[in-house]
Each structure stands twice: as structure tokens, then as C-alpha cells.
Amino acid sequence: MLVALIIAWIVFTVLVKVIKTSVKNALIIAAVIVLLKVGYGIGPQDIWNHIVKLTHNLRR
Numbered sequence: 001m002l003v004a005l006i007i008a009w010i011v012f013t014v015l016v017k018v019i020k021t022s023v024k025n026a027l028i029i030a031a032v033i034v035l036l037k038v039g040y041g042i043g044p045q046d047i048w049n050h051i052v053k054l055t056h057n058l059r060r
Contacts, residue, residue: 033047
């Protein structure tokens with residue numbers, strides 16, 4: 001019983017760390033997109049089109 005509780009606590013701790021990191025990265029990406037939109041008029045679709053174009057150029 002004690003071993004199961006310890007393993008559950010370890011898994012819970014790892015999952016919390018992963019979720020915190022994921023949320024932090026998502027907020028940073030969202031902030032960058034908002035700043036690009038407000039500052040330069042570059043929207044998410046423009047960024048996506050540039051990424052697609054870049055990957056096509058790298059494949060050549």
C-alpha cells in the first residue's frame with residue numbers, strides 16, 4: 001500500500017511539472033503572437049504560411 005502511494009505521488013509530481021511547463025510555453029507563444037499582431041500587423045495565419053514555406057525550402 002505504501003509503495004503504491006509513493007509511486008502515485010511521484011507520477012502526480014511529474015505530471016504537475018509537465019503541465020506547468022506546457023502552460024508556461026503556451027502563454028509565451030500566445031504573448032509573442034499577440035505582440036506580433038499588435039506591433040507589426042502579423043497574424044497567426046501569416047506566421048503559419050511562413051513556417052510552411054520555410055519547410056518546403058528546407059526539403060529542397
